[in-house]
Amino acid sequence: MxxxxxxxxxxxxxxxxxxxxxxxxxxxxxxxxxxxxxxxxxxxxxxxxxxxxxxxxxxxxxxxxxxxxxxxxxxxxxxxxxxxxxxxxxxxxxxxxxxxxxxxxxxxxxxxxxxxxxxxxxxxxxxxxxxxxxxxxxxxxxxxxxxxxxxxxxxxxxxxxxxxxxxxxxxxxxxxSDLHIKEFLVDKVPHAICMIGRILGDTQKLTEDVAKICQAQANVFKDVLPFESYLFILHLVDDNYGGLEHRNSSALIASRQSLPMDGNDRSKEYKSLLGLFSHEYFHAWHVKRIKPNNFINLDLNAPAYTTLLWVFEGFTAYYDDLGLVRAGVITREEYFILLVNQIVRYTRLPGKDYQSLAESSFDAWTKYYFPNENSINQGVSYYVKGSLVACLLDMQIRLKSQNQKSLDGIMRILWEDFAKQSKGISESDIENLLVDSGVEKSFLQQAVYECALLPIEDVFSQFGLQLDFAPYSQIDVYYPDAPPVSSTQGVFGWLLKKSDAAVTVMSVLADGAAGQAGICAGDEVVAIDGFKTTQRSYDVLAKRLKSEQTVVVTLFRDNLLKNISVKLATPQLEIAKMSPMNYLSPLQKEMLDDWLK
Ligand SMILES: [Zn+2]
CATH class of the missing domain: 2.60.40.3650 (Immunoglobulin-like)
Known part of the structure; x- marks a missing residue:
């Protein structure tokens, strides 16, 4: 050779x-x-x-x-x-x-x-x-x-x-490197996790959970695995998170603290590590083999524009957490919390009103990958909104077909009729498949090409899921993990970076109190109503501020001291909890079970 x-x-x-x-x-x-x-x-x-x-x-x-x-x-x-x-x-x-x-x-x-x-x-x-x-x-x-x-x-x-x-x-x-190697089989195909970095945790528990997740994702496609072996390369570092998919491997990077402490670890960090494994593994089918048209012969010298990243990244982001509950490594209740997190990440930010999913996909090259302080006001993530659209599509297909069809079925068609025939996917291919499965064209138009608010409550309630609302106070805290706030608490509508050295405004919501008062990203907040602002004192103080109260924010901008009066807003209600309704029809019960199993 x-x-x-x-x-x-x-x-x-x-x-x-x-x-x-x-x-x-x-x-x-x-x-x-x-x-x-x-x-x-x-x-x-x-x-x-x-x-x-x-x-x-x-x-x-x-x-x-x-x-x-x-x-x-x-x-x-x-x-x-x-x-x-x-x-x-x-x-x-x-x-x-x-x-x-x-x-x-x-x-x-x-x-x-x-x-x-x-x-x-x-x-x-x-x-x-x-x-x-x-x-x-x-x-x-x-x-x-x-x-x-x-x-x-x-x-x-x-x-x-x-x-x-x-x-x-x-x-x-x-x-x-000095590799820590764990091996397992999925459908008799050898898989390995190669860990690099100091190990602080139970890698056997991780391996067992990842094996179950891989099996759950493979089950979606109901076919032999499309590779002879699969390799996860996991870099364990102090603080980082990300992954890159390949056809028969993936490279992951995560915090070493995200490894499970033991067999009973239910930490948020561990679940998000499992989500990363789940996500990159699903990509072995979806985007590495099922591809947009223009990914078939990629030109790596120029951007490969597509309006379909919401399908390829959004569906994958939907299936990553869904794979965890289907694999039995998290409970239904834990899955509902992850889903609520996604909903809040979508509903909370004004950018969803200005950029459609198709635009977000197409502009990934200049916008999603180059976020700035105003991204929350002008853009929407094709991961976050894309995963919610995938969820709504799945529910609508199940509802329309009396649970005879599902998004899993669409994935299998994409796999059998496109990927295995070396055919790429166009916008109209996806649209036709979804419409043939009972999805309304008008839903697709609004969800993908327009900025209308997704009909989450409506579809979830038809599906048998109840959503409960609660007030929120901070834009950087996803609600189910945050302590409850009083509905009278004052809200700034800003995203802060808090360190021992300074409390700095990262972003302001376009329609928030701080932004309306003229506070800008980059401002260094030194006092609120005369109280010195530090990483520790801010959280204590913020809880005591009332809605409609006017406070004076003292800040440095361009190294000049300024005082700005801010009339605090009332916390908005947002989805805080999801649970099956008390009474479920037999069809709803069957749909719920099939969806999550
Ligand atoms: Zn991805």
Whole structure:
């Protein structure tokens, strides 16, 4: 296999300088000169990152003559080489991106997200490639986790790996460290969780729960698993949260405190870690195989615009928590709390009135991935609103069909009739499937293309779910987790960042008391009605302020002291609790059971 390989990436690491050196060897480059480029973005993360900014140096030589080959950068991502018999391009990357979308290299751990590291050669994209990982300067005890196929490497070991083409190469992240490996089977297919970082918790409990979640998600599609094995790479750090999906693996990053303490852990942090596993695993079907039309042949040099991220991320965000209750790792009551959280995150913010789901999807490249202090007033998340729309669609399909159909059925059609036929999904495909399943066209129009408030209460009550309301006081606290407030408490309508050093306004609600009074994002609040404001004192003071009361907020703006009078608002009522109605019809009972099982 090695002899016939045209392209090889020979990788060495320099952890003291946080550098990754890649020697790209091409046996038969294009004779007129070779174009090569590094992707501008990574699939699954819809923002242009221009990874070439991390290239410290790059040079090309002809391996046949040992002579230097002229290399010219022609745009942000692309280089042109003059002709060579055997081309070697050597480039050094600075690798200090502590996320799962870039490259990271120090003595503790190494991570390579392929899009951020591997240059592609035009004309060679569909050819097999080889990756050699060299362990000099790295702890020889460290292991390797990747879904690249080993050519000359032991399991979890150093050596040479292989990918069938460039897409597969960049779809298989590589993690190198002191790995804590847990393995399990789902439908007889091997799965592994490779944990990196200090372990403070019960990883056996995590493994058992994740195995149940994977099974619950696989059950949606009622088919053999679409991969021969699956790998979760979990980075455990002090404070971070995120994931990136791949076809047969995913890279996750989470706080080490989110691991379960023991078998009985019910913490919010642990549930959100399980939600992350659930989310990325569901993506192995939904977005990695079931795809929007224009994701079939992705151009990684330019944005891939789609109005359908609400389907691909929103449905996945719906199924992630639903997968937890279906797997039995959380109770129904706990699931209802998660659902209420999503509802509040949607209803509370004014931005939902200004941006539709389709717009939010299309503009992910400039808006969702570049939030600013006013995002809460002008945008809506295709994750949050998309997941609620998915939930409402599921309920409406079940209601219309007397529980004979469901969103699971739509997922299976997307899987069987589109993904397995290598067909992409268009807006009208989704619309037709949903309308054929009983969804009103007018609902889709309003929920996806307009900004009308979603009919949550109406649909939930038909489904047999009762919603209870309570007043809220702070925009950054999701209600079911927050202490109850009195309906007479005064509300600022601001989002604060509180530290020991300062209490700073992050955002103000456009229609909130603070915003209306002229308080701006960035203002540093030093006193309220003469009381010094600190991280600790603010919470104590805020509870004692009454609605309609006028207070003087003393703040620094641009290092100038100001006093601004604010007439506090009355807390609004919002959904605080969800529960099945006392009396459920037989159909409602059946729908509820089928939905959550
Ligand atoms: Zn996602």
């Amino acid at each position: 090695k002899q016939s390989m045209l392209i090889e990436y020979d990788i060495t690491f320099n952890p003291s300088l946080r550098q990754i050196e890649i020697r790209l060897l091409v046996n038969k480059p294009i004779q007129e000169g070779q174009t090569l480029s590094l992707p501008a973005w990574t699939p699954g993360s819809y923002c242009i990152r221009d990874y070439t900014k991390h290239i410290i140096s790059i040079q090309a030589t002809d391996r046949a003559t040992h002579k230097k080959v002229a290399l010219r950068k022609i745009n942000n991502n692309t280089y042109e080489c003059e002709s060579a018999a055997q081309l070697e391009v050597c480039y050094i990357l600075y690798a200090n991106d502590n996320s799962i979308r870039g490259c990271y290299c120090n003595f503790d751990r190494i991570f390579i997200n392929g899009s951020a590291a591997f240059m592609t050669l035009s004309g060679f994209e569909s050819l097999p490639l080889q990756v050699k990982l060299n362990k000099q300067r790295i702890n020889p005890e460290y292991q390797v986790a990747t879904q690249l196929k080993p050519v000359d490497a032991p399991r979890w070991g150093w050596g040479t790996y292989f990918a069938n083409n460039f897409d597969e190469l960049i779809d298989c992240p590589i993690a190198i």
